[in-house]
Amino acid sequence: MPSTQNLEYEQGAALTHKQRERLAFIDFQLYFLGELRRSDLMERFGISPVVATRTIAQYLSLAPGNCKLDKQKIYRPTPEFKPWHTHSARQALATLAQGLTLSLGHDQGPLLSCELPSELSMPKVEILALVARAIHQGKVIKIRYVSFSSGETEREIIPFALVSNRVRWHVRAFDRKNEKFLDFVLRRILSASILEDDEIAKHESAVADSEWNRIINLELIPHPSLKRPEVVLLDYDMPDGVLRVDVRAANVGYLMKLWAIDCSPDHSASKENKEEFHLWLRDPLSIYGAPSVTLAPGYISPTLAKAS
Incomplete structure (x- = not known):
């Protein structure tokens, strides 16, 4: 066969x-x-x-x-x-995430000479397919999952969105084991199966995920340490000197790290490497309480700042 x-x-x-x-x-x-x-x-x-x-x-x-x-x-x-x-997982994700036409070939080249960075970790296509199916149909899935904190465990989760941080893909889901919404890295899911007859409670659905539904209005400005901030104004099309971006609270830490945004209250994260940060978060308090905020470069919790 x-x-x-x-x-x-x-x-x-x-x-x-x-x-x-x-x-x-x-x-x-x-x-x-x-x-x-x-x-x-x-x-x-x-x-x-x-x-x-x-x-x-x-x-x-x-x-x-x-x-x-x-x-x-x-x-x-x-x-x-x-x-x-x-x-392929790469083509499937492009189709799912961006609605791009499903490509039949795996060796189709670009129309122009281009170089795009590859994501370092791609999910297994069979796991991606099952998770995507569960999201689309609103189903509960049972997974075997490996994490740094708990090792290998069995969980029941209710997935509702795929998220990329440009390094790896994860799924936003309600975790019945911990009774809260978490991010699960797709590559760490060892096996998965759909529980066809399990009903989803209202508190387990996407509408109940406050951090997913909370939109944070970020105001980014050229980093105060830059000698030529006018270059950054051109880079990001900032005619009034401010780049305004709306992001989900659940994702803000990933994005601050990805975009290399200095989130320190006194724009001090650039002291060691002055060329690393071109933008500074004008109001670090705007991302307070976001679940992934510890990933934000230079971020200091207001409670810790007061204690020091």
Whole structure:
């Protein structure tokens, strides 16, 4: 029996590019979202109901047993589902996060000479698919997870958003073990399964995550230690000298670290390396209480500042 990686090539070698694109879309919908409607194909490709039905039938002939039609006329992946298309985590995340068109090739080059930094850690595609499906369908998942503080543990979580800090991807979720909302690094999830019949309580849903729903209005200005602040004004298009950015409180620490923002109250984080920080958070109190605030460069809690 051919491996999953070879199924598409061996069974679909005679397909046209247009056919392969449609079939890969079906495969993606089933794998990462856990559902496919005939209307999804019609809207995505501008095809008629007859052509959409024929395309689904073609997919089922190439990947028999991968999905079944339920009472709501929605195709669902079966427990025996095996991807027909070889999905990469990088392409899947681009499709999920930005709505980019699913690419069929893995060696397509840029239109111009460009160099983009790679994320150092990409999730396993099978874990990403299950987590994405749970987010899309509003399901509880049971995971085996490894952390620095607790080692390997089994947890039940309710995921609702994927987040990237440009180094690795994590999922924002309610953790029933700790009874609070936390960030789980996708790469640290060893295994996962969807608990189909578990109901989600209101306090476990995204609407109850106060730090996710709290939007912080940041005011960033050129760092006071810079000799030529006018350069920074040009870099960030700051005609009035202030860059205003809205971020979720749950993510603010990650972003301050990623953007290299000096968050010290006296803009002193730049003493060791004066070239590292181009921007300073004008009001460090604005990020007080955010869960990831300890990651913010130079940040000092107001309580500690008073004590010193």
